[in-house]
Each structure stands twice: as C-alpha cells, then as structure tokens.
Amino acid sequence: MTEAPEDCSKVSPADEHRDLIEALSPNASDSILLHLAMGTMKMAGHRYGSFLDAATTAAKLAVYSTYLEQGRNLRKTGFLHHVEPKRVKAIAREIEASLEDGKFLKTLGTREPYYLIGLPHLWQEKFPWQPGQPRICQDHLTEGERQQLEATLAPNLPQARLVDSYELAELIKELHQSPDKSSESSPAPLSEALSEHIKFRLIHAGTVFQLDSPLLLDPLYGLALETYSPQDSQQRALTMIDDVAEFFRLMQGWVEAVPQVMRAVEVFDVDPARKDDALKELDQLLLKWADRYHVEGGEPMVMHLAAGPRTETP
Amino acid sequence: MTEAPEDCSKVSPADEHRDLIEALSPNASDSILLHLAMGTMKMAGHRYGSFLDAATTAAKLAVYSTYLEQGRNLRKTGFLHHVEPKRVKAIAREIEASLEDGKFLKTLGTREPYYLIGLPHLWQEKFPWQPGQPRICQDHLTEGERQQLEATLAPNLPQARLVDSYELAELIKELHQSPDKSSESSPAPLSEALSEHIKFRLIHAGTVFQLDSPLLLDPLYGLALETYSPQDSQQRALTMIDDVAEFFRLMQGWVEAVPQVMRAVEVFDVDPARKDDALKELDQLLLKWADRYHVEGGEPMVMHLAAGPRTETP
DNA sequence: GCGTGGCATTAAGCCCCTCAA
DNA sequence: TTGAGGGGCTTAATGCCACGC
Structure with a gap:
C-alpha cells in the first residue's frame, strides 16, 4: 500500500x-x-x-x-x-x-526536496527505538494487541518507533522550517495542504509506511528507511538528469567553439543480428580510448554518450 | 546597428x-x-x-x-x-x-517563433521589388535623394522594397494572426507592445534592418534576408537543443532499461600534449564503429556524444 | 476515503498612459 | 530615447471550508 x-x-x-x-x-x-x-x-x-x-x-x-x-x-x-x-x-x-x-532565488536547489532527504535522520533522532522497547506506544492497546501489531511489521525497520499522525505532522513541520540556508527567517507558512502533500510524498517514495488496523483508532506511521536512498529506478532517473545537465554544459561549450570540446553524432542502420555486439564493442572502444590517453595529473576530461534506436530520420 | x-x-x-x-x-x-x-x-x-x-x-x-x-x-x-x-x-x-x-497547448511549437521564420516570405509577397524599380517609395523624396539613399543599402538585398513603420506593423500583424494551425480563431490580440517586441526581435536577429537618414521623416525598414537562416552561432545553439533533446530521450530509455539503449560516461585525466589526438582518434573510432555495423535496411540507430573539460569531480 | 462547489488572497503577466531628464 | 510612475485587467497558485457520496 x-x-x-x-x-x-x-x-x-x-x-x-x-x-x-x-x-x-x-x-x-x-x-x-x-x-x-x-x-x-x-x-x-x-x-x-x-x-x-x-x-x-x-x-x-x-x-x-x-x-x-x-x-x-x-x-x-x-x-x-x-x-x-x-x-x-x-x-x-x-x-x-x-x-x-546571498538571498536565494527559487530554484529546485537539491535533487530531491529536503523533506525526503532529511526525514529519516530527524525521525530517528526524535523518536528513537532500541531493541526490546515497544515500537508502538498507544495507551489504549493491551500488551497482547501491541505485540500482535508489531509482529505484522517488516523485519528490518530502522531504529525508530512508530508515530501517530500528530507526531508525523510535527516532524514534517520541523523539517519544513529547517532551511539550513543563510536566509534566517522562515518565509514558509506550511499550510495543511502542503503538510499533507509532504506526507503523501513520503509514503509514495517508500520512506514512510502507514499502519492501519482495526485495533487502532487512527492509523500509525513508521519510518521505513534508515537513510534516504532512492529506489533503483529513481536513482537512474537522477543519474539521467545529471548526465543531461553535463551533456548540455558540454554542448554549450561546443556552441561557443570552446577548444577541446567535441560533439559527435552517428546515425546509421544497425545489422539487427549484431546489435548487442555493436554496443558491447562500443563500450570497450571507449574504455580503451580513455585508458590510452589517461595520465596521472592530466587535464580533467569527461565524455558522455548515449546510443539507441532512433525514431525519426532528421 | x-x-x-x-x-x-x-x-x-x-x-x-x-x-x-x-x-x-x-x-x-x-x-x-x-x-x-x-x-x-x-x-x-x-x-x-x-x-x-x-x-x-x-x-x-x-x-x-x-x-x-x-x-x-x-x-x-x-x-x-x-x-x-x-x-x-x-x-x-x-x-x-x-x-x-486537436486544440493546442501552449508550447513553443517551433524552434523559432513563427514571425522570425515567416516574415521573409510574406514581405517578398506583399512588397516585391524588381531590379530597375525604386526600392524606396516615399513621395516627399526627390529622385536624387532616393537614389542617394538607395546607394547606401547593402548590395545583395532580397527582392523586396523598403517599407515604413506602418507597413511593417501591417506585416507583423498579418504574421501574427496566421496560426496555420487547426485552431480557427485567432485568440491573439496583438498588442502594441507585442508588435514592438516582434519588430525589435526581427532587427536583433538581422532579418530586418532599419534605415535612418536626415532625408527621411521617419525611419524605413528593409528585409535583409531572402529566407530565414539563422546565423552560425544560432544554428549551433539550435543543434545543441536538438542534440540534448535526443540525448534526453535516449537516456530515458536507459532509465527504463529499454533493451539496446546504452549509456557511457568516461571520466579521466587526459595527457595535455595529446588532447587533440585523443579527440581526433575518438572521432575516427566512432565513425569506423558505425560503419562496421551499418547495413542497408538495418534497424535505425543513433548515437550522441559530447566530450570536453570537466569542471568538478563527482 | 472521493468529487464538487464556494470563497479569499496574492503575485505577476499583460495592457495602456504620462512626464521629466 | 530612457527611466520612473500610475492605473487597470485577468489568470492561476495557494489556502480554507463544507456537502454528499
């Protein structure tokens, strides 16, 4: 869920x-x-x-x-x-x-919004948990009910106890007004809507899970990840953005005819039977090429390449 | 100017x-x-x-x-x-x-705004000029004055006469409401400010030149280019955008782990004495590689590469 | 939970005008 | 011609509340 x-x-x-x-x-x-x-x-x-x-x-x-x-x-x-x-x-x-x-323009600033990145740390700090302690602290539960509920939790959760929606909202509020930037004042009024958005995002990203049960009056929330770590597909998406940004930077150099900046495009029709070979060989070619010209203390270089099926013939 | x-x-x-x-x-x-x-x-x-x-x-x-x-x-x-x-x-x-x-979302749509692209054609259609005819039609000028002014014009102008600011505004207005899209109505009210913006842009891009002279009551405007053709640096900038877009598309395929999509990054320190050699060799390597796997009627492939100095070490 | 409606504030993308240096 | 100001329209981002399902 x-x-x-x-x-x-x-x-x-x-x-x-x-x-x-x-x-x-x-x-x-x-x-x-x-x-x-x-x-x-x-x-x-x-x-x-x-x-x-x-x-x-x-x-x-x-x-x-x-x-x-x-x-x-x-x-x-x-x-x-x-x-x-x-x-x-x-x-x-x-x-x-x-x-x-040093006032800040409204940029994205970080790869992910701060609340996704900062939450696991803050949670473990404010609501720590040690083995042997109860992970669920709800007065209205009997000891048996508590244990029954805790048994349903995933095995390797971070060292943090579960919280109710008020405590979660508190966490979010605190995260929200920790700009850790130079702008001293917090110009951010954290509306209810925004808080709800953050909560949804945390759950959507898998950082937080929600625990529903007939034994509970209200749902509880738990920290699912010890540190922020995007899923594999997200990691790839972030890498993509980084690559594109650097590719853009390099191409800008090409536009300005900066020396030592190179652009190459190859458009061709690949033999279907040898597609895999082609890509493998290309990989090897590039690796060997970079190796051949690499020296300790040389000038920093970077090369970005992407290859794949083309859709149109320009 | x-x-x-x-x-x-x-x-x-x-x-x-x-x-x-x-x-x-x-x-x-x-x-x-x-x-x-x-x-x-x-x-x-x-x-x-x-x-x-x-x-x-x-x-x-x-x-x-x-x-x-x-x-x-x-x-x-x-x-x-x-x-x-x-x-x-x-x-x-x-x-x-x-x-x-088929209604249109507000996208950029074309590489350049339509008015930059469409103006030369419309101008030559509405205000044509044949060798031997006067390029400047202003009643208040004597024949001598006219010839004197025309002598100051650049030699290889398109087949179009000069116009005054009213005629130019007419051209711009006509261009503006030629959506040549399916949306029949022109939801564009062409304000004075917008018209002025377009005029400035046309002059800035070198598509239109302005002729000032003490002989003239008001400045005249001339078409400087027969067809729309961006300057070299602009052409490169457009190519850059195209390349980045396709690179992005390919990388998106990589994110989704589409088969036959490849991403490569090489980070190294190049021997300063052999930088040029390195890039030349890379170019050759890629060319030969593409040649080697190319067959008539094969599957369409494309490869994009950019290389140059790197600024940070990630 | 969900869709739908109402109501409010504020910024900012647009338009136009005037006047002084 | 440029900077500076004034006045005005409209959209939309963002907030809140309430009702009916």
Missing part, C-alpha cells in the same frame, strides 16, 4: 509517459521541458509550484543576462523579451540581491 | 552567461532549465511568456501523467504534486481537449 498502484488499464505508465511526450512536443525544447518536468516532479518529487518557480527563475536569469549585454538598458531588454521595463527592473533587482546578499 | 552591441564592460557575454549558470544552479535540473531558457529566449527569440507557458504545459503534462497512473484519482494526484484537486481536474480537461479536439 506504500507504492503507486499498478493500475490495470490498457497501457503501462512508461508507455503513457512516452506517448504524451511524443504526441505533444514537436519541438526539441518542449520535449526537454517535458522530460525534465517528469523527472523533477514525478521521480524526484518536487512540487508542481517548485518546478514552475524554477522555470521562472531560469527565464529571469535569461532576461538578466540580456539586460547586462544591453548595457543595463531596461527598455531594450524589455522589448527583446516582451517584458515590461518595470518588470525587468524588478527582475534585475531580485537577481542582484541574490548575488550580493 | 542591427546587432547586439558588444558592450565594453569587463566580461564577455558568454562568460557572463556561464557565470550565471554556475553561480546560481547547484542542481542539475536548474542548470538544464537555465541552458534551455538561454537557448530558447536569447538565441531562438521566443518570448519570456512563451517559455513560462511551455514550462507550465510540461508541468501540467507531468501532473496529467500521474493522474492517469493513479487511476484518474483527482485528490491523490493533487496530494502527490501539491495541486488542488480542482486544478488537477482543469488540467486534465485541458489536456484531454487537446488530445481529442
């Missing part, structure tokens, strides 16, 4: 995902945005509003960059991007405040 | 660009968004609001995708993304209307 239900309609989520991307994004930029939104919101669990804020911040930085290029001309910048000069000014002020005073 | 001024401050725009990206985006997703915003707004010339709309659309699709995965449960979807169920419903309706009725 902690996982997203594999709902039994016709298509798998991954296909649905791909279909949406391909049906609705004739443009490369749109497609990148879509992949990014999926990765950010569905995999990493960032809020809808956070993604929008991050996109807005990126757009503001683009405006600011033009503003500098145009010699701090508000009007020209406004014309070039179709933004009111007044707004350009506000954007510039905001960004400069961020650069100078 | 048609180009962005190389403003004489301390740093070059490209450095500024890179600094902004690196100073303010500790996160891979943020960095991707920034690269994308720069490419979309500064290079391709899409509007600030268009980029925001496209990002919002991507986020909506992510929400919708979750909505389907959750068996069309509005509340759960709302919790998972911190969106009101009401809003989820509106989003779902909007997307389904788009899928069924």
Whole structure:
C-alpha cells in the first residue's frame, strides 16, 4: 500500500509517459521541458509550484543576462523579451540581491526536496527505538494487541518507533522550517495542504509506511528507511538528469567553439543480428580510448554518450 | 546597428552567461532549465511568456501523467504534486481537449517563433521589388535623394522594397494572426507592445534592418534576408537543443532499461600534449564503429556524444 | 476515503498612459 | 530615447471550508 498502484488499464505508465511526450512536443525544447518536468516532479518529487518557480527563475536569469549585454538598458531588454521595463527592473533587482546578499532565488536547489532527504535522520533522532522497547506506544492497546501489531511489521525497520499522525505532522513541520540556508527567517507558512502533500510524498517514495488496523483508532506511521536512498529506478532517473545537465554544459561549450570540446553524432542502420555486439564493442572502444590517453595529473576530461534506436530520420 | 552591441564592460557575454549558470544552479535540473531558457529566449527569440507557458504545459503534462497512473484519482494526484484537486481536474480537461479536439497547448511549437521564420516570405509577397524599380517609395523624396539613399543599402538585398513603420506593423500583424494551425480563431490580440517586441526581435536577429537618414521623416525598414537562416552561432545553439533533446530521450530509455539503449560516461585525466589526438582518434573510432555495423535496411540507430573539460569531480 | 462547489488572497503577466531628464 | 510612475485587467497558485457520496 506504500507504492503507486499498478493500475490495470490498457497501457503501462512508461508507455503513457512516452506517448504524451511524443504526441505533444514537436519541438526539441518542449520535449526537454517535458522530460525534465517528469523527472523533477514525478521521480524526484518536487512540487508542481517548485518546478514552475524554477522555470521562472531560469527565464529571469535569461532576461538578466540580456539586460547586462544591453548595457543595463531596461527598455531594450524589455522589448527583446516582451517584458515590461518595470518588470525587468524588478527582475534585475531580485537577481542582484541574490548575488550580493546571498538571498536565494527559487530554484529546485537539491535533487530531491529536503523533506525526503532529511526525514529519516530527524525521525530517528526524535523518536528513537532500541531493541526490546515497544515500537508502538498507544495507551489504549493491551500488551497482547501491541505485540500482535508489531509482529505484522517488516523485519528490518530502522531504529525508530512508530508515530501517530500528530507526531508525523510535527516532524514534517520541523523539517519544513529547517532551511539550513543563510536566509534566517522562515518565509514558509506550511499550510495543511502542503503538510499533507509532504506526507503523501513520503509514503509514495517508500520512506514512510502507514499502519492501519482495526485495533487502532487512527492509523500509525513508521519510518521505513534508515537513510534516504532512492529506489533503483529513481536513482537512474537522477543519474539521467545529471548526465543531461553535463551533456548540455558540454554542448554549450561546443556552441561557443570552446577548444577541446567535441560533439559527435552517428546515425546509421544497425545489422539487427549484431546489435548487442555493436554496443558491447562500443563500450570497450571507449574504455580503451580513455585508458590510452589517461595520465596521472592530466587535464580533467569527461565524455558522455548515449546510443539507441532512433525514431525519426532528421 | 542591427546587432547586439558588444558592450565594453569587463566580461564577455558568454562568460557572463556561464557565470550565471554556475553561480546560481547547484542542481542539475536548474542548470538544464537555465541552458534551455538561454537557448530558447536569447538565441531562438521566443518570448519570456512563451517559455513560462511551455514550462507550465510540461508541468501540467507531468501532473496529467500521474493522474492517469493513479487511476484518474483527482485528490491523490493533487496530494502527490501539491495541486488542488480542482486544478488537477482543469488540467486534465485541458489536456484531454487537446488530445481529442486537436486544440493546442501552449508550447513553443517551433524552434523559432513563427514571425522570425515567416516574415521573409510574406514581405517578398506583399512588397516585391524588381531590379530597375525604386526600392524606396516615399513621395516627399526627390529622385536624387532616393537614389542617394538607395546607394547606401547593402548590395545583395532580397527582392523586396523598403517599407515604413506602418507597413511593417501591417506585416507583423498579418504574421501574427496566421496560426496555420487547426485552431480557427485567432485568440491573439496583438498588442502594441507585442508588435514592438516582434519588430525589435526581427532587427536583433538581422532579418530586418532599419534605415535612418536626415532625408527621411521617419525611419524605413528593409528585409535583409531572402529566407530565414539563422546565423552560425544560432544554428549551433539550435543543434545543441536538438542534440540534448535526443540525448534526453535516449537516456530515458536507459532509465527504463529499454533493451539496446546504452549509456557511457568516461571520466579521466587526459595527457595535455595529446588532447587533440585523443579527440581526433575518438572521432575516427566512432565513425569506423558505425560503419562496421551499418547495413542497408538495418534497424535505425543513433548515437550522441559530447566530450570536453570537466569542471568538478563527482 | 472521493468529487464538487464556494470563497479569499496574492503575485505577476499583460495592457495602456504620462512626464521629466 | 530612457527611466520612473500610475492605473487597470485577468489568470492561476495557494489556502480554507463544507456537502454528499
């Protein structure tokens, strides 16, 4: 019950995902945005509003960059991007405040939202548990009922006792206003809705499990993971984002014709019988190549590659 | 005067660009968004609001995708993304209307905004020019003045006469309400501000030039390019976006463990004396590799690679 | 649990205008 | 021509509550 239900309609989520991307994004930029939104919101669990804020911040930085290029001309910048000069000014002020005073722009900031990352630690600190102690502390339960319930729990849970929904809400509240950033004040009002969202996300991610039972008046909640560790598929999704970001950075170097930056694309029709061989050989080629030119204390280099079936012939 | 001024401050725009990206985006997703915003707004010339709309659309699709995965449960979807169920419903309706009725979501749609692409054709159609005819048609000019002005024009202009600001505004208006999409009505009210933005963009992109002269009461405008063709640096920026999009698509396949999708990363320290050799050899290796496995009528494959200096050691 | 409705606040993307330097 | 201000419209992100199922 902690996982997203594999709902039994016709298509798998991954296909649905791909279909949406391909049906609705004739443009490369749109497609990148879509992949990014999926990765950010569905995999990493960032809020809808956070993604929008991050996109807005990126757009503001683009405006600011033009503003500098145009010699701090508000009007020209406004014309070039179709933004009111007044707004350009506000954007510039905001960004400069961020650069100078270290105030934070609304970015995603971390791969996952802080509450996913920070919860296991805080929970184990505030509601610790030692072997031999009861994991469930509910006055209205008899000792037998307690043991019966605890027997239903998974075997290798972290050293933390179960909590009720109030305690969970407390945990979430504390996590929420631990910005551990320089901005001293907590401008975050933690609404009920937000708190509920965080709770759902924690359960969805498998960090927290919910215990329902007729013996209980209200559901209890337990910590399922000792430290934050994304599932395998999530880990891959995060790696994907990192790879794409670095690929983007490298390609930007190529656009600017930075020396020692290389781009390569190979488009071909592979012999179906030798597909596996081809990929294996490519892997080996790259490994040997990097080995051949590697020296201790050389200049740091990186190379990113992705290969697979192509869908269109451009 | 048609180009962005190389403003004489301390740093070059490209450095500024890179600094902004690196100073303010500790996160891979943020960095991707920034690269994308720069490419979309500064290079391709899409509007600030268009980029925001496209990002919002991507986020909506992510929400919708979750909505389907959750068996069309509005509340759960709302919790998972911190969106009101009401809003989820509106989003779902909007997307389904788009899928069924072919209504358009607000995406970037084309690489460049239509007005950049479509203008040269429309201009040559509405204001054609033949050798021997006057390029400048202004009653208040004497024949001598006209010839004097025309002599200042660049030699190889397209077959189009110069226009005044009213005619230019007419062109822009016509372009603006040529959606050439299925949505019959033009929901676009073309404000003065938007029209001015388009005019600035056209001049900025070098598609249109402005002619000022003491002989003229008002400035005139001329078409500078026969067909839309981005400058070299813009062309590279567009290629970058395409590459990144396909790289993203391939990596998504890797995340889902699609067979025949491969990801490779090589991190090493290159012998400084052999950097060029290394890249040249890599290029050759890839070419030969693709050749070796290519057959007529095989399965379509693609491979993307970028290599260059690395900045951090992860 | 779920969908649906109402109601409220606030920011910000848009539009337009004027005036002084 | 640019900066600075004023005034206005509309959407939508975000919050809350309540009813009926």
